[in-house]
Amino acid sequence: MTTGTSPPTAPRRSRARTLVPLAVAAWAVLEIWLLTVVANAAGGFTVLLLLVAGIVFGAAVMKRAGRRAFRNLTETLQRMPGQPGTAAAPQAASPGTEGNGFLMLGGLLLMIPGVISDVAGLLLLVPPVRSMLGRYTERSLERRMRAAGPGSLSDAFQQARIHRPDGKIVQGEVIREDGAQPRSRADEGPRPPLTP
Template identity: 60%
Template sequence: MTTGVPTPPRPTRSRPGKLRRIIPLAFVAWFVLEIWLLTLVADAAGGFTVLLLLVAGAVLGGVVIKAAGRRAFKNLSAAVQQAQDGALPQSPRPGEGSGLVMLAGLFLIVPGMISDAVGLLLLLPPVRGLIGRRTERALERRMAAAGGGDGFLGDAFQQARMRRPDGKVVPGEVIRDREPAPEQDGPRPPLTP
């Protein structure tokens, strides 16, 4: 028996993309390769040497992350000071920020030979600069494709939107230049287009 009320269509599930299928397999392959390399080094140099390498990598990674965090905090406080003085804070050039250095420290902390090699490569300034420039260009392309506009963040701040209770999106901003009036005879009627 039907009641005359149409049933909403079922949401269709999108098929997972290639990247969603490849990433877990890549992590498993990386994990297996790391274990295999550790066993090869343990056979050649001994288990104690492998343990020392893993501990040294973790300690070096912690030192790198700590130094990068201090530098990031120093850059942040300098930018805040510049903003308080009325000057525009300068953004670091690609590869000069602390993000890739922290990522290098994280790779050094993760046990394994490949992750240590990647971490050490990321500590080299030319490699960080190259990766930083490529990442920034890729992010700019994605932002432009998503309608982000001209700059790095484009018009992201101008695309702020308010959602009404009926689900409609209204672009704009709210500017209050006086105190709200006290409530009169009940709530205000809803806005209608």
């Protein structure tokens, strides 16, 4: 006897979960094919030298970008209000200190063995390409944040706060409706008050 209802179907896979593994597999096959073409044209030793040079150069780029990012973080923390020796007006970032994320990505792509990844890594080392990608990424992120509705990640920090009945936000304070005090265990001493 059939009831007329269809059996539950499995949730449909997202397009990204289907296409990303296929794209990675196609990229790996293309990289291997290109390495064999270069090896046939220039020799296996040349390919080995290219791979080693890519790893060494990529590591140097990543190290330099990491140092720049750490230096920028240190300077930013030293300029925070309330720090000794803080200047009255905040200073703008010095030119050439932005785009460390794309520099690190370029170094990583250089370290990955392959011709296509090396070309992409070298392109990310060009300052106009990095600035263009940075602007595109910033606009895309702003557009997605504006499109995000209530209940999304942009609303998460507001929801994580504790609200009192009068609407005031109190961080770290527990308010009981019945007015009962929390019981302390015998092994605990008095607790210090919470300070902001």
